[in-house]
Amino acid sequence: xxxxxxxxxxxxxxxxxxxxxxxxxxxxxxxxxxxxxxxxxxxxxxxxxxxxxxxxxxxxxxxxxxxxxxxxxxxxxxxxxxxxxxxxxxxxxxxxxxxxxxxxxxxxxxxxxxxxxxxxxxxxxxxxxxxxxxxxxxxxxxxxxxxxxxxxxxxxxxxxxxxxxxxxxxxxxxxxxxxxxxxxxxxxxxxxxxxxxxxxxxxxxxxxxxxxxxxxxxxxxxxxxxxxxxxxxxxxxxxxxxxxxxxxxxxxxxxxxxxxxxxxxxxxxxxxxxxxxxxxxxxxxxxxxxxxxxxxxxxxxxxxxxxxxxxxxxxxxxxxxxxxxxxxxxxxxxxxxxxxxxxxxxxxxxxxxxxxxxxxxxxxxxxxxxxxxxxxxxxxxxxxxxxxxxxxxxxxxxxxxxxxxxxxxxxxxxxxxxxxxxxxxxxxxxxxxxxxxxxxxxxxxxxxxxxxxxxxxxxxxxxxxxxxxxxxxxxxxxxxxxxxxxxxxxxxxxxxxxxxxxxxxxxxxxxxxxxxxxxxxxxxxxxxxxxxxxxxxxxxxxxxxxxxxxxxxxxxxxxxxxxxxxxxxxxxxxxxxxxxxxxxxxxxxxxxxxxxxxxxxxxxxxxxxxxxxxxxxxxxxxxxxxxxxxxxxxxxxxxxxxxxxxxxxxxxxxxxxxxxxxxxxxxxxxxxxxxxxxxxxxxxxxxxxxxxxxxxxxxxxxxxx
Numbered sequence: 202x203x204x205x206x207x208x209x210x211x212x213x214x215x216x217x218x219x220x221x222x223x224x225x226x227x228x229x230x231x232x233x234x235x236x237x238x239x240x241x242x243x244x245x246x247x248x249x250x251x252x253x254x255x256x257x258x259x260x261x262x263x264x265x266x267x268x269x270x271x272x273x274x275x276x277x278x279x280x281x282x283x284x285x286x287x288x289x290x291x292x293x294x295x296x297x298x299x300x301x302x303x304x305x306x307x308x309x310x311x312x313x314x315x316x317x318x319x320x321x322x323x324x325x326x327x328x329x330x331x332x333x334x335x336x337x338x339x340x341x342x343x344x345x346x347x348x349x350x351x352x353x354x355x356x357x358x359x360x361x362x363x364x365x366x367x368x369x370x371x372x373x374x375x376x377x378x379x380x381x382x383x384x385x386x387x388x389x390x391x392x393x394x395x396x397x398x399x400x401x402x403x404x405x406x407x408x409x410x411x412x413x414x415x416x417x418x419x420x421x422x423x424x425x426x427x428x429x430x431x432x433x434x435x436x437x438x439x440x441x442x443x444x445x446x447x448x449x450x451x452x453x454x455x456x457x458x459x460x461x462x463x464x465x466x467x468x469x470x471x472x473x474x475x476x477x478x479x480x481x482x483x484x485x486x487x488x489x490x491x492x493x494x495x496x497x498x499x500x501x502x503x504x505x506x507x508x509x510x511x512x513x514x515x516x517x518x519x520x521x522x523x524x525x526x527x528x529x530x531x532x533x534x535x536x537x538x539x540x541x542x543x544x545x546x547x548x549x550x551x552x553x554x555x556x557x558x559x560x561x562x563x564x565x566x567x568x569x570x571x572x573x574x575x576x577x578x579x580x581x582x583x584x585x586x587x588x589x590x591x592x593x594x595x596x597x598x599x600x601x602x603x604x605x606x607x608x609x610x611x612x613x614x615x616x617x618x619x620x621x622x623x624x625x626x627x628x629x630x631x632x633x634x635x636x637x638x639x640x641x642x643x644x645x646x647x648x649x650x651x652x653x654x655x656x657x658x659x660x661x662x663x664x665x666x667x668x669x670x671x672x673x674x675x676x677x678x679x680x681x682x683x684x685x686x687x688x689x690x691x692x693x694x695x696x697x698x699x700x701x702x703x704x705x706x707x708x709x710x711x712x713x714x715x716x717x718x719x720x721x722x723x724x725x726x727x728x729x730x731x732x733x734x735x736x737x738x739x740x741x742x743x744x745x746x747x748x749x750x751x752x753x754x755x756x757x758x759x760x761x762x763x764x765x766x767x768x769x770x771x772x773x774x775x776x777x778x779x780x781x782x783x784x785x786x787x788x789x790x791x792x793x794x795x796x797x798x799x800x801x802x803x804x805x806x807x808x809x810x811x812x813x814x815x816x817x818x819x820x821x822x823x824x825x826x827x828x829x830x831x832x833x834x835x836x837x838x839x840x841x842x843x844x845x846x847x848x849x850x851x852x853x854x855x856x857x858x859x860x861x862x863x864x865x866x867x868x869x870x871x872x873x874x875x876x877x878x879x880x881x882x883x884x885x886x887x888x889x890x891x892x893x894x895x896x897x898x899x900x901x902x903x904x905x906x
Contacts, residue, residue: 214241215486229611231489231569235604238493246497258574260433262484263357264447266570268429269477271354271451278347279452281542285348285535290355293531294325298363300527301520305598308516312591315371316579320595322367323576324524324602325360327353328569340618345562357571358444362388364575372584392442396449399432404454418472425473426480428454471901488570495573495600517601524602525609529563536562561618567606572599630891631675633884637892638672640874645867646818659856660863662822666730668867669815676811685808689793690737693812696789697740697782704778705742723775731779731819740782776827783820787813868900 218234225233279286301321306314327349341349362385407424429447436446536548536555548555576599579592645665649658676686729738790809797806872893879889 210241210245211487211490212483214238214490215483218486218490229607231485231607232611234486234489235493235496235607238490239496240493241490242494242497256578258577260430260443262488263444263571263574264429264433265426265480266484267354267357267444268432268447268451269481270350271448272425272455274350274354274452274455275347276452276455279351282344282347282351285539286351286355288535289348289352289532291359293528294322294356294359294363296531297325297524297527298322298367301523302367304523305516305520308519309591309594312595313371315367316590316595319364319367319371319579320576320599322360322363323572323599324520324568325363326357326568326571326575327566328571341561341565342558345558345565348562349565352566354448355445358389358392358442358448360571361444361575362442364578368579371589372580374584387440388442389445391439392436392445393449395436395439395441396432396446397453399428399435399446400450400453403428403432403450418469421469422473422476425454426476485570488573492569492573492600492603513597513601517598517605520598521602521605521609524568525563525606528566529559532562533559557617561614564610564613564617567610568599568603569607572603576600629884630888633878633888633892634675634895635672636878636883637871637874638668638675640877641867641871642668642672642818644870644874657859657863658825660859661867662826663730663856663860664863664867665818665822669731669819670733673815685804686812689790689805689808689812693786693789693816694737694740697785700782700785701741701778704781708742723771724778727772727775727779727823731822741778773827776823780820780823783816783823786816787820790816865900868896871896 214237215234218230218237221237222228222230222233298318298321301324302314302318305320306312306317309317312320366384403424407421410421428450432450433443433447436443533556536559537552538547538549540547576596579595580589581592582588583590642665645661645668648654649661652658673690724741725738728740733740790813793809794806794813797803797809875884875889875892875896878884879886884892
């Protein structure tokens with residue numbers, strides 16, 4: 202039960218961190234997740250006392266992360282940069298172990314040299330995925346991305362192997378360089394060899410299923426997710442590196458399909474990528490939340506082993522600085538000697554730029570999940586039965602270094618390597634989306650105005666309502682203009698609700714609350730079909746007293762059947778109610794335009810005119826739904842309804858019959874509008890691609906319904 206509670210708490214923390222990140226935009230997601238985990242441990246202390254076995258941690262979290270990273274990597278680019286990657290993943294780890302290990306033993310003599318080496322080995326692996334959470338605020342070069350990705354694929358294994366050797370020496374007090382070298386070669390190359398074999402076996406297995414006509418995307422994705430766990434466990438049983446085996450298997454199974462591929466393969470890629478995206482997000486979130494949960498325990502007096510706060514902080518900062526200095530020196534030498542394949546020039550020919558890029562690559566390799574999982578595998582006792590020396594202190598120092606490297610990356614990378622689109626990409630995307638949706642709506646309205654296919658009109662008006670909803674959402678998510686629009690929308694809803702209350706009182710004078718309840722529920726559906734959403738769809742009669750509210754809820758849960766003629770009458774009268782609310786909105790917005798023009802407030806005037814166009818379009822839609830004349834009948838009077846001329850039932854039938862076709866056509870129109878904007882140079886290729894991807898998702902969703 203404790204494990205289940207821990208899972209629930211971890212998932213809740215990941216969700217809370219995702220929400221908090223939207224509020225604290227300048228802090229990277231891993232730091233937010235660590236903070237949420239810390240808060241959870243302080244509020245619910247017993248969750249920090251539940252530990253996951255380190256071996257289970259590696260297979261449960263690290264194996265799928267590395268497998269996914271490998272399957273998304275470019276084998277060609279990894280091969281072309283293999284010398285540099287191996288230099289960072291193996292050479293840098295070994296140098297870090299030696300330099301940091303000797304320095305830590307010198308600073309804290311009570312830590313045996315072998316144990317200090319173990320701490321340094323745990324600090325060897327990097328967590329480039331943490332930097333990826335910085336998103337669009339950081340711009341890394343292609344080579345930097347390849348080096349960081351390739352390094353993180355391999356240095357996990359080299360760090361784990363070095364750690365195991367150091368711990369064995371610390372526990373037994375014996376160490377053989379020859380035996381260690383042989384063991385390292387067996388683990389390293391044995392893991393790669395087994396991973397290649399396992400990867401080809403898994404690949405041929407799924408290929409065989411496909412050739413036999415088994416085209417179940419869900420099973421294929423589960424097969425992919427199942428693979429890294431099996432490969433890791435089998436590799437460990439064979440006493441080779443499970444981490445490298447998973448990486449090798451992922452590279453073998455990597456799918457790089459051409460742009461024009463089969464529809465079944467395209468659908469499989471979409472499902473697989475979406476599934477892996479969720480898995481990776483949850484795993485990364487859980488890891489950093491768990492790190493935050495461990496902090497209170499790490500900072501407890503029992504963990505410090507008698508060292509004062511200043512001394513602890515000094516050791517953590519010194520180790521952090523030393524780790525980064527060693528990394529910077531190694532990366533600098535590597536980049537100065539590297540020759541550009543295109544120009545043949547070495548990095549030394551433009552030393553200033555090379556040093557800057559080396560600094561970015563250094564900071565972009567913070568410590569994280571693997572380091573955390575490794576350090577907790579330190580045994581509690583030595584072979585003699587004595588407690589492992591300074592175990593708590595080593596864990597504390599390692600946790601502190603992880604935090605420091607993450608904070609340094611968060612604070613400095615956005616300044617050292619700022620993205621060219623910082624703060625503009627989201628705004629540009631919203632503006633482009635608003636333009637595309639507006640043009641699409643105009644195209645659909647023109648088709649209705651032409652009247653060449655009247656049978657399509659009811660379905661087209663329903664689709665128009667969904668497009669208006671998307672347009673309003675996109676506008677409200679824009680910057681300053683979105684804030685002004687949001688204020689005006691809220692004021693419109695307030696005035697519409699005031700008028701709805703007045704009309705409700707008039708209606709209740711003519712009929713009972715029970716008879717009026719169906720109209721209340723129907724109004725919400727009508728407004729929802731027009732483009733209103735959330736609070737906007739709920740504007741209307743609210744029920745006068747508890748009895749009236751109960752009738753409304755009862756009808757919403759279990760609508761009673763009515764005759765076709767009575768249903769048309771109800772719909773007609775409710776549309777009159779909705780038309781009245783639109784006139785209230787137009788009257789208010791017209792006054793806003795006059796005041797804004799007089800005050801010279803162009804932004805407010807523009808926003809109000811935009812909303813006026815929307816409300817006029819909604820009013821026209823309502824009028825045409827029920828054949829409404831320009832004369833203004835009393836709301837709810839019922840006298841204006843003529844069953845012989847009302848064609849609502851026919852409109853509903855036509856809407857249901859053609860809704861799928863009109864939806865598909867509207868999405869095609871939207872794609873055309875994206876192409877037109879791109880052709881005119883109003884949006885760039887990246888934004889156009891993102892907008893198209895959104896439409897493709899909507900098309901898939903429409904096909905699935």
